[in-house]
Amino acid sequence: MYFPLSRLSPEGPVVLWGGELPSGGLKYLTFSRYLETVPEGACGLVELSGSSSSLALDALGRERGLPVLALTDTAGAAYLRDQGFGGEVRTVRRLSEAWEVALGYERQGWCWPRQLSNGALVGCVEGWAGELRDFVRDAFPSVRRVVCGFGTGATLVGLHRAFTPEGYEVVGLQPAKGSSLPGWRRWQEQNLGKEDLFHPHREEVVLETAAPKHSDSLAALLTYARAETHPEEMLVIGHNARPPFG
Secondary structure: OOOOEEEOOOOOOEEEEHHHOOOOOOHHHHHHHHHOOOOOOOOOEEEEOOOHHHHHHHHHHHHHOOOEEEEEOHHHHHHHHHOOOOOEEEEOOOHHHHHHHHHHHHHOOOEOOOOOOOOHHHHHHHHHHHHHHHHHHHHOOOOOEEEEEOOOOHHHHHHHHHHHHHOOEEEEEEOOOOOOOOOOOOOOOOOOHHHOOOHHHOOOOEEEEOOOOOOOHHHHHHHHHHOOOOHHHEEEEEOOOOOOOO
């Protein structure tokens, strides 16, 4: 599997550039594995997302000839359109409203991955994260810590499962209170309770808070990594980031 990794500077962190993948984000790796487990015959793909998940499903829908519906708020709708999302976007005001709409499509035969509550997605991440760990161990042996934005929690928990048994530390970053970052959430204020995918893992996986000045997720991750005593030991997971060079 191809993982686009590089350092921005010799003493800086290693960055995984998810934006170089077919959908422009790491969710492509996760959902492509998940769809392999779904019986054939789905009428389409639907998800509650205004960022990377919808973009990944959009790419996978094109590959499979399936329509895609994204349920999101106005900010998410604008972001998806800016990113070239080719499916249908429906704006909703509340999570409960989006949930009911998605449930209706699921009853009609659409595939709804239920990314906020589907624990099976963690295993999908763990599959590709194990390959990433092996690649990083060989290509960047100085790396000892991994930092990832906290969204649904599937990527973070999958990375935790793959990396920590080999002696790495994995940290998830939340937005600062009162600020927002595309695809990220704050656990205390934004969760589904016991139904939430992250709920069983909340005591074992480390969550920290990004600096409040950032509105860009990559900048928040890089600021965190560069503030460490040894930034060259950090691996930054840029979900949909692209390198600033060719």
